[in-house]
Every structure is written in C-alpha cells, then in structure tokens.
Amino acid sequence: MSLVFKPEETFRGDYTYRNSDAAILRFPFPFPEDRYMYSVNIEPHVRSGPTDVFHRPFDIDEHYVAECRDRALTLEQDPGRCQALPHMMTAQWDTLELLMENMAADYPEQFSLTKEGDVFGSRWTWINRPLGIEQSFIFGDPDTLPCEPFEYITRQAQGDFAICDQREDNLYLDAGMVTSQADWSLAFNVGMNFMEWHGPVPLAHQAGVFERALKYLLMLRLGQPVRRLNWTMSINPRLDTSPESYPEWGPDRASVTVENAGGKVHLRVELQTLWRLPRSNAILFPIRCFLISVEELARVPKWGKRLHRVLSSLPPELVEYKGLTRYLPATLAWLAPLDDGAELATGIGPDITELAPL
C-alpha cells in the first residue's frame, strides 16, 4: 500500500484536518445496526475486517505525520500525558518491540528495524522515514534512547496507548501515552484498577458487562489480540479533548448550529485493541482514534442514514455521558433530510467502493 501523508494538517487552531475519499471509505464506522447499546463486542484482531483499517495490527494512514506532531505539541505543554510507573519497564520494552516489529513488517517503505542479537542487551537500529528518525540503541537499556522506551515509540505511533499490569485478578492502568482521549485523564486514572476506571460509565455496570469483560481479559492470550470499536463525538477535528484542556474545547460545543453541524460535528471512533505482552505478561491497550466530520461520513449514504437513526434512539443517559446533549438536536436536524427511511443492510462496511463527487 502506498501512503501519501498530509503533514500540514492541524488538529487545533485552524483545524485543517480532512479525510480523503479513500480515508472516508476505509473509516471504521461503529454501528452495525440502527440502534446502539453497550456490549462487550470483542472479536479477534485478525488481519481481516470490513474495511482496510482492520487489516493490519497497527494501522498507519494519511494522518500519521500530522498526528505525531500534534502529540508532540500536547506533550510539550503537558509532559504528564505520558506516564509509566516504575514496575512497568519490562512492559515498556515489550511495547516498543511489538510496535517496531509490526510497523516494519507492514510498512517496509516507511519503517525498518534491524537487530543484532535477539534478547536484552542486543543492538537494534530503527529507521522511521516519514519522521526522519534513525536510532541505534541497546534493547533493554533505556539510557541508549532519548527518552524511556514507551514514550519513544508511542511518540511515533497514531492513537493512545495504555498498559495494564495484571495482578490480584484485576488489571491496573499503570502506564499510558494519552494525548487524543475522549475526555478522560491519564493523570487522574493512572494506578486505578479496571472497575475503578470504568466507574463513571452508565448502564453497563447493571448489565454485568465489566465483570464479564474483565474475566475475559485476564485470560487474554499471547498471540491472540482482540479488538472492539468505541465511539463518541467531538466538535472540530480535535485530538486533544482532555479534561485538562477543557477550557480550549469545551465552549465549542455551544457553537454548533443546524447550518454548520455537518462540518463541525465529528464522529470520533476508537479502534481499541488488546494485546498480551510477552515478557511482562502485562496487557497493552492501544486506542486508535479516527475522526470524521458528519458531512464527510454522510458521503456514504448507508452511514449517514444509520448515524441519524442511532443518534435519534440513544438512551438519555448515554447522550449525557458522551457529552452530546448540547449539540445533538442540531446534528439530528442536519442529518434528518438524508434519511429516507430505507432499510439498511446490517454490518459496518460502506457497501460502496467509490464516493459520488462533491
């Protein structure tokens, strides 16, 4: 696959982020049916799926360079967005190895990894052509990298990353690189266990969803990663919607009108994967964020109609939890004329291979 990056895109200020036609068609649309309800919805993360986004363990797309730059800007303002508790060093190296090996194998034109030796203490060389990086280091020796290994590699990856230590039949969020989150705070959650950090989620606790999910995740096997989609909405294509930066993005929610909703309101989809890490036995939780404006999304007729149906039938608790209350009516009014009520095929694929020209 040839990749053409859009290095000038911005996710703040003038918000020049846009999706190409190809990026729209491969978008991980999260709604297989006309109604949405919580479920564990976990499936094996195999090299296949309804769109190309699912086909590689760690997807790289046209926004790669711009997203890495946005992460660097956020970290410059707030270095606390990347944290790892001291007992997570082996898991840090695990993460670096997993990402480097997969990126180099799936995108050989962009990345390469060479190793002399294969256990701790061996010399590795990493080349990242899109970001212009060449780095030799000793695997297992953090002093040979410009920063700790987890920060080093996740500065060069799209999406957020959390690492969970497994102990006492629970998972503890003991490391994270979080700069594109849907309004949650790493600084607040670090060290929390699975039940603690899911505490605020409405409706799902009563259904026992988290107990089942935790039990399942504790048995997650090396070599058998799993994935699920999660979603919310954001105003403007903004990656950093953290509680810390709320003053910068919160007020935008009041700026949505029926006229501008198509361009301003963005569906924010997280392709979440879960990996057992080999040396530390910890669990890596990459949260890859995909942003698409309602206008862009609606160029796929099935998706525009389905989004209208899902949003108009959401339980009020979810509307509030996901922070949609203020601008949902305008968004629905924008989408309503596109929904002719036709029956839609189940599944999340676009069901077309080309978009109608604008």
Add this chain to the structure above:
Amino acid sequence: MIGETLELTVVGVDDIAPSLRHVRLAAADGGQLPPASAGANIQLRLQGEARTWRNAYSLISQPGRRDVYEIIVRRVPESRGGSAFVHEVLKPGDRLVASWPSNLFAPQRTARHHLMIAGGIGITPFLSYVADFAHNGASHALHVCCRESETATFAPWLQDCGDLNYYWDADGHRLDIPALLAQQPAGTHLYVCGPAALNDQVIQAAADAGWPASHVHCEHFGAALSGGTPFTAFLSRSGIEVEVGESESLLEAIERIGASAPCLCRGGACGVCVTGVLEGEPEHRDHYLGADEREGGQLIMPCVSRARSARLVLDL
C-alpha cells in the same frame, strides 16, 4: 505477533538426572520464537503411536529469549504416559506442535521482595523467574526442597540467584516454613510451586502468619491429577457419547472424538474450559471453582475433573 500454534523441532535432549530430561526446542522454520515471560508455559502435543498427550511445561529459558525454548521433564512413575514419551521416544530432529506461551503464574511486578519456595520439579517456573529478577535487579530469594542428590542439578540455571537455599528430608535439612515466613520484610510476595502437600503447607503457614492472600501465589502441577475410574460422558448439544478411560482426562476423551472444547492451562487453574453439567455428579479436581460452585454440581472443568457417577451429561 499473532498465532495460536507453533511448529517446533527438538534440537537437544539430555538427561540431567536419572529422572530429569532437559529438552531444547527451536522454531521448525528456523525463525524466531515468540518471546515469553517469567513463569510462562507451553503446551506440547506429544503424538504417541496409540494416543496423543497434551502436556503443559514451564519454560526454563531466559525470559524473552527467541532462539530456543527449554523445558525440564521429570519422568513420573505414575505418569499417564506423556513424561515417559518425552524420556523414551523424543529425540533431536523430532517435530512437535506447541501452543504459544501463556502465563498463569507471572511474578508480581510491584513486589518489594520475591520469596520463592520450590518443591522438586516445581522449581522449573522459578528458573526463569531468577533470570528475570537478576536482569531487573529485583530483590529475591529461592528456597528449594529436593532430593539431596539433586542439589547440583539446576545449578546451570541458578548462577544469578544470590540468595539460594536447599533443603531435603533429613534432620537439620528440612525447611521450617513458619520460621522462614516470619522473617520476611513487608511487601514480600510469596510464590510456591511443588507437590500438593507442600503447596498446602505453605499457603496455610502464610495464612496463619497473617499474610494477605493477594501476596501468596501458587502454581499446581499435574501429578495429583491423573486418572481414575472410567465413566461415560454424553455431550448433549452434539448428541455424542464418549467413554472416558482410566488414564485419560475428560477433556482428552472429548478431543479424541474430534469435538473441540475451549481450554488453556489443562491443569484446572484457568477456568477457560468450564462446562455446564446437566446430569451426573462431578468429582472436582480443579483449583478454580469456588465452594458454592462445587456444591452446586452444575459446572465442571473437564481438563482435570472426572465423575463420581457412571455417567455425566455435559452442556457441550
């Protein structure tokens, strides 16, 4: 790094004691193996002439090593045949299918000090622990209960173990468990792996000394789990009846007739194979189900448990 099974080649076998065989395994295609964590095990499919065994063995290789997996197999006289196969049949060049490594006995990374107690072949998970702790500079001590003649057997794997102690059955050489536990610093995590009697003694002593259960970790191994009286299992969903022989497990009997059943540790510890019981009385041998679930009689772990009744009807 995605996959479920590995094709391995035996690259070395040598007997390190009369009943202990050291086996080295490499990827059959000459490539790299998945890295593994301290305490991890792999499940080997051992293909005999008349039957197949699936046995789980701890990896004793340095954690993260990708060129070779090493295991040590003790030949047990009351073996169901798997360990005898490894000792009598397996030779360099043989091909084996194995699971990817999994770990139900990983070290606790938050521990201030790691205290390990091994009984006999139960030392195997600790051989990789010691390498891991030495690499990470973690405070640790290993106490080994074994035959006096075997105290030197594991030395090649224990060169990095600073605080290493041996015990055997003779006056003045027995491990005083309560005394050992009484002198540990706060924040110590205790790990025990050995015969059921040793495991039970250590767990009880820790409880008596007021250790929090979250700081006490135990790995059981299979010796006590071998067969029993034959019985019949009926798989209600597929409508198949299978005879479970005296030397095979319920899970093995199910697999023998080609039915697939989810499983992971094959040692009654992980809970992956939990299956509903519709009729009959299970004889629980697992370490997973709670007292209420056992008494309820509606769940069974086919990897280790059997039947008290002549017939067991499963929701499978």
